[in-house]
Amino acid sequence: MTLSRRDVLRLAAAAAAAPLLPRLVVAEPATALAAGRFFDAAQMALLDELTEMIIPQDEHSGGARAAGVAAYIDGRLAQYDSSIPDLREEQEKWKAGLAIVDAAARESAGASFLAATADQRLAILTRLAAGEDHPKTDGERFFVDLKHWTTFGYYTARIGIHDEMEYKGNTLLAEFSGTDPATLPAIPPPGAPRPGKP
């Protein structure tokens, strides 16, 4: 599922060369029909699409699909011990959340989410995201979870850390980056008290 850096660049180049094609064509999931360890094939395809909509491939780097975020979430939920009530609820919440998205699509677009048009999908996800700060409905709460695990899965993946954020740390450095405080003007003392009392 994970694309190499070269694949991503190639896809990005193709996207740039074909500006009239909708992006979805470029980023079509290669594994759309494969079942996950926790989700079935249809749920995986839906989750994969939702994560990619949250962090899409762009000219800078691959998106959630290339970073394998759906597989990360699926693997995580598969490892949950369902004898622990909180974890079982979490598992159920994810399946229910995906069902809410599909139900919203059938209501507004008359088709499953994946069968809806790109504009319809965007409209549905935008509605669910509207309550991000103070989610009130199950759908809005699902979006918060979905985004949380998508960002965590993406920015802890190779593509997220190295390609997207171009993180240069986690290596031995000769010197800290930034400005040596000794080169800065000393802070003048007027506001500072004198040590008179006590």
Next chain:
Amino acid sequence: MLLRAPAPPPKDVDLSRTYDAVIVGSGAAGGMAAHVLTSHGLDVLMLEAGKKLDIESELKSMEWPYDHPRRGEKPYTAHALSFNEYTIRQPPYAQGTPWKTMYSYVQGWGGSDYSKNILVNEQDHPYTGTRYAWVRARVLGGKTNIWGRLALRLSDYDFKAKTHDGYGDDWPISYADVAPYYDKVDLYLGIAGHPEGLPYLPDSLFQRSTRLNAAEVRLRQSLARSGRVLTPYRAGVTTDGLKHNKYRSRCFGRGACGRHVGGCDIHAAFDSPTGLIYPALDTGHLTLRTGSIAREVTIDPGTGKARGIAFLDAGTGQALEARGRVVILAASTLESARLMLLSRSAHHPNGVGNSSGHVGHNFCEHVMGPSVYGFYKDLAGKPRTIDDGRPGGFYIARYRNLRERHPSFIRGYGFEGSSGTEMFPSTARLPGFGASYKKAVREMSSAAVHMGGFGEVLARYENAVGLDPEVKDKWGIPVLRFSFQFGDNEKKMAADMADTAREMFEEAGIEILSVDRKVLTEGWSIHELGTARMGADPKTSVVSPFQQSHDVKNLFVVDGSTHVSASCQNPTWTIMALAWRSCDYLADQMRQGNL
């Protein structure tokens, strides 16, 4: 050069002999006591409840998240308590839990798989009473294995705070008494920082400072206009190396410092094992016994003096006693108080060293929660620097109640903060989704600044811990019952933190994304202090200015429990300076035949 000297070989424990001193606890205080006493040639036995871990293989400071099966997270069968749970539930928090293990909130941070064996399982270590987020590490070195590294000095604004504002009690010592010992700690352990010449936040003998990035320089300059001081994080980290310590490397700014929970597998950041205990073992005078659960200070029935420590072997459950001419408690503020209260005898019916009735009382700490997060918009999209390749970002020194009096609260607070890029972008919290969200996360990450306050919680007699009459821990030892709550002063101070944080960001031209006014649960700062305070008067204090029990002359308590007030500075460096001072005194008294 990366230093990776192995730990010294263990020495056989001989429980049939009487050691010069028995130390309970191996954190900052116990480690320092071991260092100082062994350097005086005394034979010391150190008891640690937890294990000695192969800490480098626990911490794996440079493991990439994607190389870890759960991206650095603890096993999914483990649960970390949340702010919400602390708020709506009563301790013992693990009671009836379906989780395989339950941890304090610290284990809810990313990277928690690396600290899962360092922090205690709440199921084995219950406590009762008022809500409290108690974070404990039962392992060689205690919490110094994962501490936040901010290493600050107290000043006479703290030691003589009552003289300043009339509240509470002054310490029986002043800055002049402690300053030479702060110097010793600085030189022996290494500290990075930049001198500012502030009377209310004295400078240490600093090694090479960390640096400030563009946003931090601008915030510093903005604050300077009102006489407030933003200084690079004063980190208990050796940035230049320590020629006298073969177990610790200098800091290479690698970037694992931004990963919670902390810990440094090259030991550039101070930890008690490599900084204090291994060198003490190398003297040949220190014997270490891990897996030793102290449950009582034993008393010589004839003299009423301390005879040693009764403890349980954590593996076998066997009850044992270690004997010492002197007993030193360094088990942490709350565990040392618990141990004193557990040690009831005919001579000391109230618990050892507790004729004053003050053991467990005057419990204080730091209040935190109010924080602010924002952006220097014009820094967006600028090349990102390696901002988590530092032991910390910045510290804003206290500015309240120094010369002017604030109308609604006494004492002060400081801010810890940082700016810029970490491995996991703080900007992932930005709202929205899609291409514009992704771009904003990327571009704004070089522009982000955040900081949160740490304020003094007043020492009050009624804030206390005592023994629970019924609940016992895994080893059958009565647990602590908390009676601790923030008061009006803390709440007003926290409100002021949030207000001034906003003002400072606004004045600095930082566009604010969020201001959090929430006060976090009692205990959140992990800076418990003051349950066996020092004083000149045996009627109102537990130990002397040299941390010697007023009641039992061969009993010393050298951890944060002896602090008279919390100040707003992080306490670790003060704990170690005081322990050094007291152990010098102890060795001297022993030489003179007074102990």
